[in-house]
Amino acid sequence: MSIALFLIAGLFLPLYPLSILPNALLQGRLGGTTRLVSERRRGPVLKSALVMLFPVMGIGLVALGSTILADGDSMVLTVFGVWGGLTSVLYAFRLLSAKDGEIWISHLFSSAVALIWVGIPYGVNPILPAIGLSVSLIPLVFMLDQLTGRFGIARSGLYPGLCSCMPLFAHLFIAAVLAAIAVPFSPSFFAVAALAFGGVGSDEVVVLLPICLSWLLWTWAGANLLTGIVWGVPRDDLFYRDLSRQGALGLGGSLIALGFFGIVLVEVAL
Amino acid sequence: MIAHLAYSLPLLGLISALAVLASAQRIGERISELSIGFSLVIFVVALGLFLRQLSVDQGHLATIGISLFTIYFDSLTALMALAVSAISLMVHLYSARYMRDDPSYVRFFVLLDAINAAIMLMVLAGDVLTLLLAWHSIGVILYFLLNHDTRREAANRYAFWTLITHRVGDLPLMAAAALLYYAYGTLSIPLIFEGIAADPHRSTVFGLPISETVGLLILLAAFAKSAQFPLHTWLPYTMDGPTPVSALMHAGIVNSGGFLINRFAPVFAHTDSVLQVALLIGLATTIMGSAMMLMQSDIKKALGYSTMGQMGYMVMECGLGAFSLAIVHLIAHGVFKATLFMDSGSPISRARRDPNIPEGEIYKFMVERKPPKPPLSWVIFAAITITVPLFIVLAAHQVVDEGFLSHQGAIVLLLFGWITGVQTLFFVYKIGGEEPFKLLGYVMLSFAAVIVIYVLAGHTIDTLLYPDPAFREALYRAASLPDPIFTVLMLVLVTLIAAGWLLVFWSTAQPEPLRRRYRDSYLSIYALMSREFYIGDLYGRLAGGMLTRSRRLNALMRWV
Numbered sequence: 001m002s003i004a005l006f007l008i009a010g011l012f013l014p015l016y017p018l019s020i021l022p023n024a025l026l027q028g029r030l031g032g033t034t035r036l037v038s039e040r041r042r043g044p045v046l047k048s049a050l051v052m053l054f055p056v057m058g059i060g061l062v063a064l065g066s067t068i069l070a071d072g073d074s075m076v077l078t079v080f081g082v083w084g085g086l087t088s089v090l091y092a093f094r095l096l097s098a099k100d101g102e103i104w105i106s107h108l109f110s111s112a113v114a115l116i117w118v119g120i121p122y123g124v125n126p127i128l129p130a131i132g133l134s135v136s137l138i139p140l141v142f143m144l145d146q147l148t149g150r151f152g153i154a155r156s157g158l159y160p161g162l163c164s165c166m167p168l169f170a171h172l173f174i175a176a177v178l179a180a181i182a183v184p185f186s187p188s189f190f191a192v193a194a195l196a197f198g199g200v201g202s203d204e205v206v207v208l209l210p211i212c213l214s215w216l217l218w219t220w221a222g223a224n225l226l227t228g229i230v231w232g233v234p235r236d237d238l239f240y241r242d243l244s245r246q247g248a249l250g251l252g253g254s255l256i257a258l259g260f261f262g263i264v265l266v267e268v269a270l
Numbered sequence: 271m272i273a274h275l276a277y278s279l280p281l282l283g284l285i286s287a288l289a290v291l292a293s294a295q296r297i298g299e300r301i302s303e304l305s306i307g308f309s310l311v312i313f314v315v316a317l318g319l320f321l322r323q324l325s326v327d328q329g330h331l332a333t334i335g336i337s338l339f340t341i342y343f344d345s346l347t348a349l350m351a352l353a354v355s356a357i358s359l360m361v362h363l364y365s366a367r368y369m370r371d372d373p374s375y376v377r378f379f380v381l382l383d384a385i386n387a388a389i390m391l392m393v394l395a396g397d398v399l400t401l402l403l404a405w406h407s408i409g410v411i412l413y414f415l416l417n418h419d420t421r422r423e424a425a426n427r428y429a430f431w432t433l434i435t436h437r438v439g440d441l442p443l444m445a446a447a448a449l450l451y452y453a454y455g456t457l458s459i460p461l462i463f464e465g466i467a468a469d470p471h472r473s474t475v476f477g478l479p480i481s482e483t484v485g486l487l488i489l490l491a492a493f494a495k496s497a498q499f500p501l502h503t504w505l506p507y508t509m510d511g512p513t514p515v516s517a518l519m520h521a522g523i524v525n526s527g528g529f530l531i532n533r534f535a536p537v538f539a540h541t542d543s544v545l546q547v548a549l550l551i552g553l554a555t556t557i558m559g560s561a562m563m564l565m566q567s568d569i570k571k572a573l574g575y576s577t578m579g580q581m582g583y584m585v586m587e588c589g590l591g592a593f594s595l596a597i598v599h600l601i602a603h604g605v606f607k608a609t610l611f612m613d614s615g616s617p618i619s620r621a622r623r624d625p626n627i628p629e630g631e632i633y634k635f636m637v638e639r640k641p642p643k644p645p646l647s648w649v650i651f652a653a654i655t656i657t658v659p660l661f662i663v664l665a666a667h668q669v670v671d672e673g674f675l676s677h678q679g680a681i682v683l684l685l686f687g688w689i690t691g692v693q694t695l696f697f698v699y700k701i702g703g704e705e706p707f708k709l710l711g712y713v714m715l716s717f718a719a720v721i722v723i724y725v726l727a728g729h730t731i732d733t734l735l736y737p738d739p740a741f742r743e744a745l746y747r748a749a750s751l752p753d754p755i756f757t758v759l760m761l762v763l764v765t766l767i768a769a770g771w772l773l774v775f776w777s778t779a780q781p782e783p784l785r786r787r788y789r790d791s792y793l794s795i796y797a798l799m800s801r802e803f804y805i806g807d808l809y810g811r812l813a814g815g816m817l818t819r820s821r822r823l824n825a826l827m828r829w830v
Contacts, residue, residue: 094827174414183407197452200448215437223430223433267338
């Protein structure tokens with residue numbers, strides 16, 4: 001029974017191949033076919049809700065499964081921990097070649113949230129790292145949506161050099177990417193630290209290896225995304241519309257608030 | 271009180287960055303004056319704190335009521351904060367004119383202030399998480415500083431190399447911090463050190479003692495930041511950033527490795543075989559960096575490889591147990607390398623107007639490639655060259671610290687001092703000229719002055735940073751090899767080096783030097799070195815291969 005619950009949890013705290021479903025949902029590949037439904041399922045609000053809700057649901061299922069797990073069955077949790085670690089590294093590796101914004105977010109979500117499994121066998125309270133990792137993706141979800149609104153598609157390499165022609169947008173986009181790939185002071189940085197600091201102990205290699213590998217690959221993928229969108233020479237044949245000052249202030253303010261949230265998170269977690 | 275006041279050092283940097291950003295539209299290019307003003311205040315505060323620390327002679331811990339952002343202020347912190355603020359002030363002053371008319375003037379100063387705040391936070395960090403946070407932030411801010419010219423592909427490519435190498439260095443530091451937190455249940459650096467001193471043999475990964483594991487991880491983190499072989503490729507290539515950034519990077523950021531190793535000296539004092547790794551890697555980096563430097567025609571790239579060599583030497587000093595000497599080295603190197611970088615444009619500009627090379631022995635040797643006839647018999651000159659520097663380094667050490675010969679590390683450093691002196695005198699022999707002994711006298715005098723100052727400064731800083739003689743002994747002991755092995759190794763090395771020098775002298779005196787006789791082998795080695803042992807190419811291939819496999823995997827899994 002507990003294994004069945006863990007497997008269902010693998011749909012929400014992604015475990016490959018169960019992760020295919022949440023990935024497809026985040027990429028807007030599932031659901032109705034009418035234009036309205038299609039736009040809604042691809043919209044940032046629904047995506048943000050999924051990004052926030054999935055880990056919480058997964059953690060609830062894991063908690064339920066753990067309560068009915070027999071005392072001697074800690075091996076089951078270890079197996080799921082290793083599976084989660086492998087899933088995280090797999091998606092981080094695949095993230096390297098992702099150029100489409102929707103694929104990028106879904107792969108990073110799967111890679112980041114799968115790391116929660118790594119701490120579970122070692123008694124790390126999963127709720128704070130889960131919130132930290134998922135909330136850090138939300139600014140990027142909105143920024144990618146802004147790109148889709150302006151250029152029809154959020155895709156790296158199609159319209160480089162935004163730093164030169166949309167400076168406000170570019171600076172906030174950089175901040176959103178940095179928050180997503182767990183750079184200080186984003187909550188995901190502190191979530192990664194909480195996972196590593198709290199989970200290390202019984203088996204350092206199982207805990208630290210996937211965390212370190214995934215973190216490194218996220219950085220690489222994040223730099224690739226910036227190279228294809230922010231840096232470079234802008235195209236002459238496109239119309240560029242920067243963010244309004246008010247919009248930029250709002251987004252910037254929420255990113256700063258996110259930083260403070262990260263500090264609170266690590267204070268509670270450690 | 272003193273530690274609480276130290277909070278102002280990173281905070282002022284941060285406030286400066288925000289003030290520059292906020293007032294850019296109103297005061298335009300005068301933001302540089304604002305930024306310089308803050309840098310000057312930071313320098314004055316750092317100087318005041320350093321002088322205060324001299325009289326206090328113990329560390330202080332300060333917190334703001336949370337476990338993060340604690341500050342540990344001790345002699346090492348005071349000295350490093352002073353050095354960082356001085357270099358930062360120099361770079362700020364230089365940048366004000368150098369960066370004028372640059373369209374990204376504001377962004378440059380914001381990032382410059384931000385990176386100085388991050389470096390200051392790293393130096394002051396009193397807990398491992400703040401240290402990790404600052405260590406990590408430095409790499410990220412540096413990425414943006416190096417990407418200053420946002421349209422230039424090369425700048426972007428090498429900024430990425432820098433970022434990814436720094437990230438590789440962040441990971442072992444995170445692992446070390448996590449292991450220490452688990453083992454001692456605290457983030458506080460001084461408390462961790464107390465825990466290690468009380469129980470240094472607690473085991474961790476694969477049953478290894480925690481001091482060994484953490485020591486190795488700290489070294490790996492330091493290697494990446496300080497461009498040690500094979501993580502060095504980012505350093506010489508990051509010349510596409512503005513010159514002030516090169517100056518800051520080569521004078522300040524690369525020194526982080528030396529600081530980190532010194533910060534964790536109480537961990538290394540309980541290790542048996544970790545410092546030897548630092549010695550080996552530092553030695554390899556020194557040799558590679560110095561050899562590569564000689565092959566460059568671009569002045570900034572030559573300076574880049576020179577930094578690599580110097581950083582290798584700094585790590586090697588740590589590997590020999592001479593931790594405080596590494597601090598002397600990094601401060602001295604920081605000051606002279608910053609000056610060299612900031613002056614690097616001037617000789618090019620002057621040479622374009624007028625080469626102005628005096629037509630003498632050096633002109634004939636360097637420009638016309640006509641080595642003059644050596645002034646004396648090579649046997650006599652070789653005897654002088656090999657023995658005099660040895661006498662100078664021995665005498666200088668003997669005057670300052672009589673017991674130095676009991677430390678293996680000091681003997682190895684002495685060996686390097688000897689090699690450096692011999693190399694300098696050999697150059698006098700090669701140049702030849704009409705007054706070789708006058709030149710020889712000048713060189714010997716300069717060499718003696720450098721060695722005496724170096725030894726004196728090293729000794730002073732040693733007692734300042736590590737006042738407990740027993741702790742200094744523990745560091746030297748941790749870096750030591752078993753006595754018989756060390757004795758044999760030294761005898762073999764000294765014999766080989768002396769024989770090598772004799773061969774070089776003999777070859778130079780021959781009508782057909784060895785280099786010409788074995789031209790094909792010489793060219794093969796030259797080609798190999800000019801491609802920098804293909805290490806950069808190897809990384810490029812690996813990265814390309816990974817991207818291709820990632821694409822294939824995604825296609826196979828239909829991107830979900």
